[in-house]
Amino acid sequence: MFKVFIVDDEPFIIEGLYDIVDWAKLGMEIVGHAENGAIALEAMKVTPADILVTDISMPVMNGLDLIRHVRAVHPELKVIVLSGYNEFDYLKEGMALGIENYLLKPINLEEFKGTLRTVVQKLNLNRSELALNEQSMRILRDNVMYRWLQDQISPKEFQERADLLGIELDQRYVQVSILRAGHSMAEVFDSVMNQLSSSENVVPFRDMDGDIVLVFNADDVSSCKEDAERISDNLRLLLSPHNKICASLGSVEKVEDASQSYSHAKRAQEYFMVRSADRILRYEDLASQQQETRLGDWPIDWNEYKKEVMAKDKKALFLRIEKDFAYLQQLEGMTPDLLQEIAMEWLIRFKMLLQEITHTDDPEPYKGGLSQIRRATTSAELMEMIKEAAAMTVDLLERDVKSPVVQQVLNYIHDAYNQDLSLKVLGSMYNIHPVYLGQLFHKEVNETFTEYINRYRIEKAKELLRTTNMKVQEIARKVGYWETGYFYKQFKKYVGISPTEFKGLS
Incomplete structure (x- = not known):
């Protein structure tokens, strides 16, 4: 049984906590309670506890001072704060002291019980402070790397955080590889981390979409490409027997242009809707194919499409599609096969827009459109399918009302x-x-x-x-x-x- 000590200056709160929770079923027992921090501090010298449940605002000694004093002799103590004040300063100071949760009164019973269960799991697993710090560092590392590859952080700010987190990207070139698994991404990431534990010149992390991102770093282009392809393919083959692994490679760029490589690797991932996952997709191969078919020279402003999708303006989208489609049709050298390729690219772009806005990746709604495009026999049919894809993207966005x-x-x-x-x-x-x-x-x-x-x-x-x-x-x-x-x-x-x-x- 893990020992719990409760501190609150309101007797009915203490009585309620005794009654509303089945402590024994959670593997806990209440060993004492007090009406302020000073009394609690003395009592806990005689009756130590594993978990402290305390109010913040109390006479004589408040909850924050109590936490500081007890932590001085019992650093592993788990603390849950109950407070009637939704004050940011209290919350900020409590978080700095390493509390498990900050719950507002009146208490949400399910959240309180959930927090208690989480604390029990931590105690049962004997998670050391080091392990918790490692988890926090991984989260921070993921966040910093993602912001860097999105150009959301200045070079100076990134370097400061990279030095703090042990991220080494001090060579001239980078190439980004993305691994996307069919399921169990967290387990796949753990496997990747184990495999790369002794590897140098590669920084692995998970982005906001859940993809595994590998940033390879080398002093010359050929070494960067060789390492990225070899390691990415080895990981794909190693993990594939248990999972569907889609691996894509972005372009090789200078370190300051790493976001471009990341964007290209993301773009290449979308082609797994129409390509097999039995090999790596390289952005440079796709770019080469696009150059051959002039896809790379489109006079199409995708930012305008994004604005109209976000505005959920189907009429404006349809007009833009008609205008761009008419322009492409009259280009010299345009063929039916090329127009079909362009329609597929259009659909993939809409899927990418939806993913960028909602941070969800569900290719299923778009797969039917790809099949229809392949079966189309006229340019009018192709344009209609592009409009349907645009309308579907808006409809899916309207359904997704979550922040x-x-x-x-x-x-x-x-x-x-x-x-x-x-x-x-x-x-x-x-x-x-x-x-x-x-x-x-x-x-x-x-x-x-x-x-x-x-x-x-x-x-x-x-x-x-x-x-x-x-x-x-x-x-x-x-x-x-x-x-x-x-x-x-x-x-x-x-x-x-x-x-x-x-x-x-x-």
């Missing part, structure tokens, strides 16, 4: 649902306060963060119960529950029967 950060959090949950997830970790990842993120998530998804994760994990567990011979305990761990008893409780809550009974029906 980008909530959509990114949902994508991350779907990919890493079996990991230790919390609003604190995700808030840090996406540069948003955990409290605000929880409120925004609840507003847009109509479920609390904890409810959504539990429901999603249970759906994954049902799938494993139907399709595998794994034991219930193994499935519980596979979907992110380290306590089988809690897994049983959640499964029965969402399904109505126990996992064992469900397996018997399958």
Whole structure:
């Protein structure tokens, strides 16, 4: 049993916390309580605890001072703050002290229980402070690298952070490789990190779309290309037996133009809609083909298309398509085959626009359009299909009413649902306060963060119960529950029967 100490100057809060949580079922016991920080500090010298649940605003000694004093002798103590004040300064100072969560009163019971379960998992796994720091550093590293490749950070600011994070990109040229897996991206990334642990001149990270990005760095173009192709292909072959791995290579660029290589690698990824994943797609090969067919010389302003898609202006989109299509038709040397290639490129561009705006990657809605383009027999049919793709892009955008950060959090949950997830970790990842993120998530998804994760994990567990011979305990761990008893409780809550009974029906 992990020991819990509660501190609050309101007696009814303490009494409520004793009653509303089944502490024993969570593997915890309350060993004491106090009405202010000074009393708690003395009591905890005699009765040490693993977890401190404390208010902030209290007489004699407030919660923040209590945390500082206790942490001086018990640095591994897990702290959960309950506060009636939604003050940024309190939140900021609490985060600096390493609290697990900052919960506003009145307490959201499910979020509180979810935080307690997360703390228990951390204690059970004996995660050291070093491990937590490594996780935070990885999140920060991913964020810095992504901003750099998006040209969202100045060279000076990037270099300062790169020095701090141990990112070495001090040679002249870079080439970006992107690996996109069919499923289990978090597990694939861990495998990639293990494989690259002894490799030099390559910086791996995950971007906001969940793709694995490898930035290769060398002093000459040929070495950069050779390393990028060899390592990317080796990783693709190593991981392919267990997953569909799409690997693409951007162009070789000078370090200061790395964003161009990243953009090209992203662009090449989209061609897996019409190409097999049995080999690497190189942007330079696609660019060469486009040059042969004059696709690279289009007088088309894709930024204007993006503006009209974001404005959801179908009429303006249709007029622009008609104008651009008419211009392309009258170009000297235009052929039916070339016009068909152009129509495919148009459709891929719309898919990329949607992905850029929503940070989701679902090629399925566009695959039908590609098939129709291949079967088209007239230029009028081709133009109509491009219009349909434009209209579909707007419709999909209208359905996606979630803010980008909530959509990114949902994508991350779907990919890493079996990991230790919390609003604190995700808030840090996406540069948003955990409290605000929880409120925004609840507003847009109509479920609390904890409810959504539990429901999603249970759906994954049902799938494993139907399709595998794994034991219930193994499935519980596979979907992110380290306590089988809690897994049983959640499964029965969402399904109505126990996992064992469900397996018997399958």
